[in-house]
């Protein structure tokens with residue numbers, strides 16, 4: 001009894017001391033922007049300007065959107081915020097967005113994401129790595145995404161469209177609401193699974209396909225995982241010292257085995273396919289032709305590097321595109337005249353191409369491009385972007401130096417809903433993306449794929465598979481909104497990609 005009481009007292013003492021230290025440290029850190037004379041949003045201990053993940057979990061992109069509105073409302077062109085205790089520089093003015101992403105890119109090469117090549121090799125992929133390592137890898141991978149390579153992969157994409165067609169036929173006959181995002185995520189999982197791993201994932205036949213299950217798992221995070229990532233982000237040195245990993249163990253095991261088996265199978269049996277995996281294997285074996293734009297530097301990809309890149313293609317590729325298609329169909333369900341116009345375009349173009357979805361036919365669907373552009377404005381799957389300052393940066397307009405190591409926030413959602421650039425921003429209006437209207441705007445207020453040297457490497461592929469999916473569904477079915485969809489939308493806090501609570505439910509009726 002005596003021991004227990006004294007132990008409790010000691011524990012309470014330790015906790016109180018810890019709280020005092022955290023509060024004192026945070027208050028000291030929160031002086032950072034004041035000392036630099038940059039306006040900043042008042043933070044609170046210990047989460048800074050983020051919401052408490054254990055009390056009110058909020059999607060990070062939505063938090064950044066709120067901060068954008070607050071700062072812009074005060075007339076600031078840029079400002080300071082805090083992620084926990086880590087200062088972050090927040091850009092608002094489009095010219096400053098341009099400076100960070102393109103003009104002064106050499107100061108902002110990195111994304112500032114935590115990765116741990118030794119203990120968690122899958123975390124060391126193109127999206128998270130930085131510095132020279134990123135430059136080398138980006139140079140190696142860029143020719144993998146040219147329009148020539150997209151054309152080469154197109155038949156693989158169209159092969160998966162059969163499964164989608166069959167499923168929508170079955171679903172529409174049932175006369176029940178359709179979870180459109182889930183349906184499309186299966187389609188894009190099949191496409192990317194085939195293009196990145198050379199495998200037939202067949203998620204339409206196998207409800208519990210491991211690709212779908214692990215794909216979902218890698219893109220959601222519990223409150224504890226969110227906190228773990230925040231700590232890794234805030235204190236990377238401590239995270240490295242503790243060998244902290246961010247890829248769940250079972251996900252790591254699944255994907256590494258998949259890649260090792262695939263590479264071994266192809267190499268042993270001389271199997272050659274037209275997909276990302278083949279291009280990665282050829283990079284590993286230094287086999288790609290110089291005339292295709294490859295610069296051989298003698299350094300090849302290791303098996304672990306191949307695994308990390310295949311996983312990032314998979315993760316970055318399936319959820320972003322299925323989200324885009326799902327939101328597009330949601331808006332088209334609410335605006336039937338726009339839906340009719342897209343369907344008319346699909347039918348007219350396909351009639352010229354023997355009623356087949358070909359690479360050339362997809363390129364001709366220009367109004368569909370406008371619909372996708374407007375969808376990505378209202379619902380950018382990656383709702384904010386980051387960079388890390390890698391070299392002290394003297395601001396061109398203000399007497400302030402952004403120090404090396406500072407995180408930079410680029411608020412995509414904030415810019416996309418800013419009434420100064422997109423009047424009546426809530427309205428879904430593809431005309432905003434007619435050639436004329438597009439060219440009359442500042443280029444850096446619309447950034448669903450990012451911008452500059454670090455922009456999305458898979459943009460062409462993402463748009464291509466989104467157009468194939470939309471053409472396949474809209475040519476044969478009319479979509480309307482089902483009352484099961486919860487409106488107004490609430491944004492899911494546990495999802496890295498913009499997603500709604502309760503999912504999007506549509507009705508489909510054969511044309």
Ligand code: HEM
Nearest residue numbers: 126127313316317320382448449450451454455456458462
């Ligand atoms: C509609 C579909 C997609 C959207 C909206 C999207 C969006 C984005 C965004 C916003 C970024 C960050 C850009 C920046 O920081 O400036 C990014 C990066 C990236 N995306 Fe995508 N993406 C899509 C499809 C794809 C696909 C299909 C792939 C691969 C097959 C892919 C692979 C990547 C990779 C590897 C990066 C990191 C690039 C780097 O850091 O060098 N994405 N994407």
